[in-house]
Amino acid sequence: MRETPVLIVGGGYAGLASALFLAHQGVPCLLADRHTDVSLLGRARGINPRTLEIYRPLGLAESVKDAGRPFADEAGVARCASLVDDWQWIFDEEFPRTLPELTAGEFCLADQSTVEPILVEAARAEGAELWFGTRCESIAPDADGVTAELRDLATGEPRTVRARYVVAADGYRSGIREQLGIARPGLRELRHYVSFVIRADLSRIVTKRALFWIIGDPATGAMGAMASHALRDHWGIAIAYDPATESPADFTDERCLAAARRLIGRDLPVELVSKASWTEAVGIAERFRSGRVLLAGDAAHVWPPAQAMGANSAVQDAHNLAWKLAAVLAGRASDALLDTYEAERRPVALELAELTVRSQAARFGPDPEDDPADPITCILGQRYASAAMIGEGPTPVFGDGVEQVARPGVRAPHLWLDRDGVRIGVHDLFHDAFTLLCGPGGEEWARAARKVDGVRAHLVGAELGDVEHRWAERYGRDAVLVRPDGYVAWAADGEPDAERLADVLRRVLHA
Ligand SMILES: Cc1cc2nc3c(=O)[nH]c(=O)nc-3n(C[C@H](O)[C@H](O)[C@H](O)COP(=O)(O)OP(=O)(O)OC[C@H]3O[C@@H](n4cnc5c(N)ncnc54)[C@H](O)[C@@H]3O)c2cc1C
Known part of the structure; x- marks a missing residue:
């Protein structure tokens, strides 16, 4: 029997991103997908700026943007009786590829058939093991882990895998979700x-x-x-x-x-x-977690393709989950931290389901202008309220626009920073550790953070140049603790104190 800390079932966006992010954080993992190859069908094409922001610190942004080169001159959506008839433009303005006020990420139109191989290569380079042509036939969870029965489809050989956790990234018809009896009410x-x-x-x-x-x-x-x-x-x-x-x-x-x-x-x-x-x-699983099994991507939620939120949310689910699994498996967090995955991602899914249904209906209906979704807020303005932060966290999921003031539960506000003469976005700092961002004069806080295991500290305005002088407006606190997924966990003023910071980290991690 093969043992692994995490078995990922499914090698679409949710599964590949899970393998990549887990391996990047030092978690050995095994992914199984029944297909032998990436599908030629384009499926989802839109990569949104939040997804690209997540790929940037892993060094993948340029290759993903390159994969989008064939679509570089595309813009607008047209309606017509046939392609040789007149085109009525639903909108035809240039696509806003960059949002420099909000993120270093960009919109990019790279299709799944060209991006998935990039994720495959990157996940393998980080140490993930990927088994294609391998179907998961059943899982048997117990108190300590999950035993999965797989089959190599080329040879017919059965393979048993024992994992501490399973990520069910097996798509819309998720066999694992069905086996666990997790309903999608109102599907x-x-x-x-x-x-x-x-x-x-x-x-x-x-x-x-x-x-x-x-x-x-x-x-x-x-x-x-x-x-x-x-x-x-x-x-x-x-x-x-x-x-x-x-x-x-x-x-x-x-x-x-x-x-x-x-x-x-x-x-x-x-x-x-x-x-x-x-x-x-459209349908959202009633639970995203059942003991040691966590649902991600289409296995957890589906909605219409408007705004390409399905593919991007699959990556963003994986990003939210990976650091939590890594912390639990390293013994830094208790298993209860994993409950915050559902607490954070399910409310987002419920909102996106409603918005994309209305957005899709508007696009294909008689009045395409009547689209209720504000895509930028949907993409960059998702807010969390859970126990993986100190304080209540903002509700509802979407506020008015993208919140650009650091407080627990919001995506860390964007800053352009100068690191050794190179311009980076603040999210380039977040990927595999908690980060304490300290403002000008915050040396004492940074020193305190360096005494706390698992926290990295950066001084904005000193070691990192605050290119547009936005720290006071967007952060304005002595120190802001950001989780590995780029969400604010805590913001503090006053006496720097390593003990207090260590205690905050313990509470966020449910240690
Ligand atoms: C044909 C098609 C066209 C689409 N077009 C669009 C579009 O135009 N726009 C849009 O936004 N979205 C589209 N989507 C949806 C979009 O691709 C998904 O929202 C997104 O890819 C979610 O990724 P995922 O990893 O959760 O699921 P998927 O990409 O569905 O991946 C699930 C993976 O699990 C594997 N799997 C399933 N069961 C098992 C098992 N028992 N053992 C091993 N492996 C298993 C499958 O082989 C598959 O590779 C389309 C989907 C399909 C299938």
Whole structure:
């Protein structure tokens, strides 16, 4: 029997990010995915600035942005009866790629088929072990750990794994969630799609590249959506079908090719490259934790693709969970810290579910301007209230805009800093340890922090230049303790005191 501290089931965004973040924090982990390869289907394409902010300190931002190069000149969303008909722009302004007031992260349009291999390589380089072509068939949790029965799909060989914790990142139809009997109250399946990738030379038709085209007549509901793909002359198409009258099996290759020509509006040479079906649904698991099993990504929550919140939230779940698992496994925190994962991420999921349903309906309905979601607040303004901070934490999840004043429960406000002549964002400091940020004159606090195990200290305005002189406005305290996921845990004024800081850390970690 193979033993590992953490078994991750599923190698999509949630699973790969979990493997990467855990291994980066020194936690040996094993990931199993039943697929042998990354899917060619683009699936989610939007990488939001919070996700890129998380990738930056791991040195991945440039390769992810590079993966987005094929989409660099895309902007706007257009509606049309077919691609050769007039395009009605729902919006056509330049995409705001950067938000320098709020983050060093950026928007980027890199599709899943090109980003997942980057995460695979990075996770392996950090020491994670990834088993592709391996299905998890069942799990048996007990008080001390979880025994999982896996199968190597190439050889048929069974493999038993014993883990202290399992991250169930096994997607929308999560077998683990079902086995544990965790319900998704009120789950609604909104639309069913067949998605496929075609190869076609559309250079004479697509003269300006949209983020995507919504094609068909909204009045009849006969709609499809089309988007470019990372590979040259490849295009992704999604067509909705009614499960009461049809199934994915009805979408033969011939039918997909005919549909592609209809959406394009010309009888061109078109080749079918790959095909899959998926369901747009909304539903949030009633629990994100069952003992030693933690649900992440689509296994925990699903909602419509508007704003690409599914893919980004999968990474952000993993980021929230990894440092907690690392602290528990290292003996620095008690198991109770893991309860704060659900306390923090589930309320965010409930809010995003409601917003994305309304946002998706607006996009595909008669009045696309009627979108209720403020994407920037949804992305950078998520706030937590849990016992993994000192104080109550702000509620509700979203306030008015992105809060830029440091207090427990908010994402640490953005600062541009100068580190040895290089401009960095403050979030570049947060990845594998608690960080005490101290303001000008905070040397005593920094000295106190260096006596506390597991805390790093930085002096803003001294060792790190405060490029825009924002410390007073955005932090304005003597010392601010930031968790490894970039969220404020505590803010203090007054006499520097290592004992007090150690006590705060113990309380945050439930040690
Ligand atoms: C075809 C398709 C198209 C999509 N299009 C969009 C889109 O346009 N926009 C958007 O925002 N989102 C889209 N999504 C959703 C988006 O991809 C997800 O929200 C996001 O990737 C969440 O990642 P995840 O890791 O939680 O789940 P997934 O990416 O679904 O990954 C789950 C993984 O678990 C593996 N797995 C499942 N069961 C087992 C098992 N028993 N043993 C081993 N491995 C297992 C699967 O092989 C899979 O790799 C699409 C999803 C699909 C499937």
